[in-house]
Amino acid sequence: MTPPAELERFDRVERLAHWTTAVLFGVLLLTGAALYAGPVSTLVGQRELVRMLHVSAGVALPVPLLVGLAGRWGRRLRRDLRELGRLDDDDRRWLRRSTRAGARLAKFNPGQKLNAAFLGSAMVVMLGTGIVLKWFSLFSLDTRTGATFVHDWVALGIWIAVAGHIALALRDSEALRGMRRGFVSARWARTMRPRWYEAETGEPAERLRAPEPAAPAGSS
Amino acid sequence: MEPEARQTAIGRRVFLGMAAFAATGVVFGTQIQGWLERNVGPVLARDPTGLLALLPIGRFRIYTVTSDLPSRSRAEYRLHVRGLVERETVLTFDELTALPRTRLRRDFQCVTGWRVPDVEWAGVRLSEVLDRAGVKPEAGAVRFVSFDGAYSESLTLAQARRHDVLVAYELQGSPLSSEHGGPARLYVAPMYGYKSCKWLDTIELTAQVEPGYWEHRGYDVDGWVGHSNHRSDDTTS
Numbered sequence: 504m505t506p507p508a509e510l511e512r513f514d515r516v517e518r519l520a521h522w523t524t525a526v527l528f529g530v531l532l533l534t535g536a537a538l539y540a541g542p543v544s545t546l547v548g549q550r551e552l553v554r555m556l557h558v559s560a561g562v563a564l565p566v567p568l569l570v571g572l573a574g575r576w577g578r579r580l581r582r583d584l585r586e587l588g589r590l591d592d593d594d595r596r597w598l599r600r601s602t603r604a605g606a607r608l609a610k611f612n613p614g615q616k617l618n619a620a621f622l623g624s625a626m627v628v629m630l631g632t633g634i635v636l637k638w639f640s641l642f643s644l645d646t647r648t649g650a651t652f653v654h655d656w657v658a659l660g661i662w663i664a665v666a667g668h669i670a671l672a673l674r675d676s677e678a679l680r681g682m683r684r685g686f687v688s689a690r691w692a693r694t695m696r697p698r699w700y701e702a703e704t705g706e707p708a709e710r711l712r713a714p715e716p717a718a719p720a721g722s723s
Numbered sequence: 724m725e726p727e728a729r730q731t732a733i734g735r736r737v738f739l740g741m742a743a744f745a746a747t748g749v750v751f752g753t754q755i756q757g758w759l760e761r762n763v764g765p766v767l768a769r770d771p772t773g774l775l776a777l778l779p780i781g782r783f784r785i786y787t788v789t790s791d792l793p794s795r796s797r798a799e800y801r802l803h804v805r806g807l808v809e810r811e812t813v814l815t816f817d818e819l820t821a822l823p824r825t826r827l828r829r830d831f832q833c834v835t836g837w838r839v840p841d842v843e844w845a846g847v848r849l850s851e852v853l854d855r856a857g858v859k860p861e862a863g864a865v866r867f868v869s870f871d872g873a874y875s876e877s878l879t880l881a882q883a884r885r886h887d888v889l890v891a892y893e894l895q896g897s898p899l900s901s902e903h904g905g906p907a908r909l910y911v912a913p914m915y916g917y918k919s920c921k922w923l924d925t926i927e928l929t930a931q932v933e934p935g936y937w938e939h940r941g942y943d944v945d946g947w948v949g950h951s952n953h954r955s956d957d958t959t960s
C-alpha cells in the first residue's frame with residue numbers, strides 16, 4: 504500500500520470555526536485599540552459605531568466555536584480540542600531545548616496547545632469583564648474598576664498571543680495551508696508530526712534506510 | 724490498548740489560572756490599579772519613546788453616558804449662566820476666552836481607578852464666570868448641565884468659588900477635543916473626574932445642591948479625591 508501524498512489536517516467545520524473566530528478576534532483587537540488609544544479613537548471618529556462593532560463582535564465571538572462543537576459535524580473539532588488540552592511526555596521533551604530533537608509530536612505542538620488554552624480562556628474572561636463594562640450600571644464601582652483592569656491587561660496578552668500565532672503561521676507555509684485548505688503534505692506530517700502521521704496512515708513515520716546498492720563492477 | 728502516556732491537563736490548568744487571575748483582578752483591581760498608577764505611572768510618563776504610554780496605566784479613558792459624543796463647534800458654542808443670578812448671561816466661545824486665563828497642572832484621578840499624571844489645563848476660573856452674571860444672595864449651589872442635558876453635576880457655591888475650579892478649554896496645550904469634553908468643560912481639580920462635567924452647556928445657580936447623574940447612582944456628592952467613594956487615592960489639589 505502506498506502512503507497518501509496528502510493528509511487531511513482540518514475538516515470544513517474546524518476551518519470555518521477557526522476563520523470566523525479569527526475574523527471576530529481581528530475586529531475586536533482593532534476596534535478595542537481604537538476605543539482604548541486616544542489618538543486612534545480621534546482618528547477613527549465615529550466612536551459609537553466602533554463601540555457597537557466591538558460589543559457585537561464580542562457577543563458573537565464564542566458562537567462559531569460553540570456551533571462547531573455542538574452537533575454531529577463537530578466530531579473532529581471535539582477530538583482536536585481534547586488533544587489540544589493535554590501535554591504528553593513528547594510535548595514535555597519538546598519544551599526542553601536539550602531534548603527537543605528527540606520529541607515525536609502528535610497532531611499539535613505544545614506551543615499550539617498553550618496558545619489554544621490561553622486564547623480560549625481569554626475569550627471567557629473578556630466576555631465576562633466586557634459584560635461588566637458594557638452594562639456598567641448593574642455593577643458596583645469596585646467591580647467596574649476591577650473588570651476594567653482585567654479587560655485591559657488580558658487584551659494586551661491577546662495582542663501578543665495573536666501576533667505570535669500569525670508570525671509563526673507565516674513561517675510555516677505548510678502548516679498554514681493545513682488551516683487554509685485542510686490538507687498537508689505527507690512529508691510535512693512525517694517530519695513535523697510523526698505520531699499523528701502514524702495514527703492517520705498506519706505507516707511508520709521514520710523509514711528504515713534501504714541499504715546502498717553496491718556499485719557495479721567495472722564502472723569508474 | 725496500550726496504556727496512556729503521562730498527561731498534563733494543560734488546557735484546564737491554563738483556564739483555572741486565567742480564571743483565578745480574572746477573579747483576583749476583579750476583586751482587588753481597585754487596589755492593584757491604584758498601586759500601579761502611583762508607582763508605575765510616573766515612570767511611564769518619563770519614557771521618551773512613548774511606547775510604554777500604551778500600557779493601561781496613566782491614561783485617559785473616554786466615558787460618555789449617552790451613545791454618542793456630543794459635538795459642537797467653537798463657533799456654535801454658547802455657555803448659559805442662569806438661575807439665581809442678577810443677569811442671565813450667554814457667553815460665546817470668544818467671550819469666554821477673553822476672560823482672564825488660568826493654567827493648572829494637576830494629576831487627573833477617575834473614581835474607576837485610572838490616574839493621569841501632570842495634566843495641564845487652561846481655562847477661566849468658574850468664579851470669574853459667576854461674577855459676570857452676579858450671584859444672588861439666596862444662591863447656595865451651582866448646577867452644571869451638558870449639551871444634551873443627559874449629564875449633570877453640582878457643587879456648593881463655596882466649592883465652585885475655589886481657585887482650582889475652571890471652565891477649561893485647553894488640555895495639554897491644545898484646544899479641548901470633543902472626546903475630552905470640548906469646546907469647553909468644567910474642571911474641578913480636587914475632585915474625581917465625574918465632577919468635571921464635560922461638554923458644559925449650562926451653569927445654573929440654585930438654592931441647594933442637587934445630586935447629579937452619578938450621584939443618583941451611588942457616587943458621593945462631595946467627590947474629593949482620596950476622601951470619598953470609599954477610595955484612598957492621593958489628593959490631586
